Amino acid sequence: MKLTTREKSALIMEGIVTVVILLLVNLSVIVILNEMIQTNPGLQDGIFIIKRSVFIGPTHYQLWSWENIFIVLMVIFDVGVVYWRLIRRYHQMQLRHIIGELHYIANGHFDHRIPFTLKGDTQRVVTSVNSLVDSVIASIDEERRIEKSKDELITNVSHDLRTPLTSIIGYLGLIEDHQYHSEEEILKYTNTAFSKAKQMKSLVDDLFVYTKMRQTDTPLSIATLDVDQMMEQLAASFELEAGEKGMSISVETPDEPVHIEADAEKLGRVFNNLISNALKYGEGGKHIALRVNPVSDDEVVISVENDGQKIPRAALGQVFERFYRVEESRSKATGGTGLGLAIAQSIVSLHGGYIYVTSDDELTRFVIHLPVKNGVKIKNQQVKPTH
Numbered sequence: 001m002k003l004t005t006r007e008k009s010a011l012i013m014e015g016i017v018t019v020v021i022l023l024l025v026n027l028s029v030i031v032i033l034n035e036m037i038q039t040n041p042g043l044q045d046g047i048f049i050i051k052r053s054v055f056i057g058p059t060h061y062q063l064w065s066w067e068n069i070f071i072v073l074m075v076i077f078d079v080g081v082v083y084w085r086l087i088r089r090y091h092q093m094q095l096r097h098i099i100g101e102l103h104y105i106a107n108g109h110f111d112h113r114i115p116f117t118l119k120g121d122t123q124r125v126v127t128s129v130n131s132l133v134d135s136v137i138a139s140i141d142e143e144r145r146i147e148k149s150k151d152e153l154i155t156n157v158s159h160d161l162r163t164p165l166t167s168i169i170g171y172l173g174l175i176e177d178h179q180y181h182s183e184e185e186i187l188k189y190t191n192t193a194f195s196k197a198k199q200m201k202s203l204v205d206d207l208f209v210y211t212k213m214r215q216t217d218t219p220l221s222i223a224t225l226d227v228d229q230m231m232e233q234l235a236a237s238f239e240l241e242a243g244e245k246g247m248s249i250s251v252e253t254p255d256e257p258v259h260i261e262a263d264a265e266k267l268g269r270v271f272n273n274l275i276s277n278a279l280k281y282g283e284g285g286k287h288i289a290l291r292v293n294p295v296s297d298d299e300v301v302i303s304v305e306n307d308g309q310k311i312p313r314a315a316l317g318q319v320f321e322r323f324y325r326v327e328e329s330r331s332k333a334t335g336g337t338g339l340g341l342a343i344a345q346s347i348v349s350l351h352g353g354y355i356y357v358t359s360d361d362e363l364t365r366f367v368i369h370l371p372v373k374n375g376v377k378i379k380n381q382q383v384k385p386t387h
Contacts, residue, residue: 007093011086018085022078030070094122102129110137160203164196171196206339213266213346220263220350227260227300228253230268231290238275242288245279247306253292258300260372266347270355273340274304274366282308282364294372303367311359319357320345 003011094116101114113130117123171189180186212218228251235249242249271290278288285308293301311319320341348355353370 003090003093011089011093014089015082015086018082019078022081026071026074026078029074033070091122094118098122098126098129105133110140157203157207161200164199167196168193168200203339206343209269210339210343210346213343213350218350220266222261222263224259225262225264225267227258227292227302230264230271231292231302234268234271234275235290238279238288241279247279247282247286247288249275249288249290251290251292254294256294258292258294260300260370261374262351262370263347267351270344270347270368271302271304273344277340278304278306278308278364282306284308298372300370300372301367302370303365305363305365307363310361311357311364316357316359320355 097116098114101112101116105112105114110133113133114126116126118126171193174180175186175189180189231251231253235251238249275288275290278285282288285306287307289303289305291303291305293303295301345355348368348370351370352374353368355366355368358365358367
């Protein structure tokens with residue numbers, strides 16, 4: 001920490017004043033002691049005997065002046081006092097600078113940090129203050145992000161509900177105003193309105209599930225799950241739909257059965273979403289593969305792969321965001337609420353695992369890492385304390 005010219009001058013003046021005061025004190029003490037010795041013959045004789053009996057060094061040097069000894073001791077004492085005073089004043093100046101920096105930060109300059117490099121406890125104070133400011137800024141940014149996320153949620157829900165609702169009101173309005181020419185036209189209007197109503201229900205259902213899955217205290221029905229059997233059942237349930245799209249589904253599992261502790265219903269929803277997405281958006285693809293790989297005794301990796309159109313690089317980091325849909329997939333044919341992958345991520349997170357995606361010209365892979373034995377931990381987290 002650099003001192004200002006004014007502070008340096010104040011420090012020098014402090015040292016000078018302290019030295020002058022100490023010299024005056026020393027001189028006064030010497031005068032008083034001399035006066036006491038001169039007026040006390042017994043004290044003079046005692047000092048003379050002590051001086052004659054004290055020898056210093058190999059040459060047996062004798063100190064014939066008590067004043068020299070006293071002056072040396074006083075100089076040592078004075079140096080200590082001056083050093084203590086200057087260090088104390090310097091620490092006060094440091095503290096004043098730190099307080100000034102804190103006031104500067106408190107006035108709204110949150111990108112500023114105390115730049116001093118000090119020693120001892122003062123440096124620990126500076127480091128703690130900077131860490132505290134970093135923590136506060138992170139909390140403010142997180143609060144703003146959450147607030148922005150809430151606004152985006154309301155905007156997206158309003159948009160995705162308004163579009164089908166406008167269509168429903170429009171077609172029902174045509175029927176209400178008798179703006180039709182035949183029963184066939186009425187059925188067409190009602191069929192469209194019904195389709196849009198189902199779209200709205202799908203969005204509301206997904207939104208409810210997403211909101212519920214985001215809560216850390218969401219209950220999970222933990223049981224031992226046979227992963228191989230689940231993959232086989234999923235492949236069988238989508239086999240007909242895949243065939244209609246000219247795609248096939250295969251399952252690759254290890255020789256030994258793989259069992260994990262999980263909520264079968266919620267985990268099944270994850271893989272349903274991933275396989276449905278592969279069928280909807282894997283344009284040009286011919287094959288979907290479900291692979292199970294126990295990487296260790298504590299972890300299993302499950303991947304859903306397809307050889308369809310790759311996900312653009314710019315979209316890879318956003319596919320798990322709620323309401324996000326890759327631009328090419330926002331067609332009426334595929335639809336989608338944009339919540340499926342966000343729900344999948346939340347469910348996997350509730351199970352203590354994580355999910356990510358990779359995509360290139362050959363394969364798009366959604367990879368899920370899950371703990372094998374996590375049931376006890378999850379159940380303990382779900383137990384609410386009683387008061």
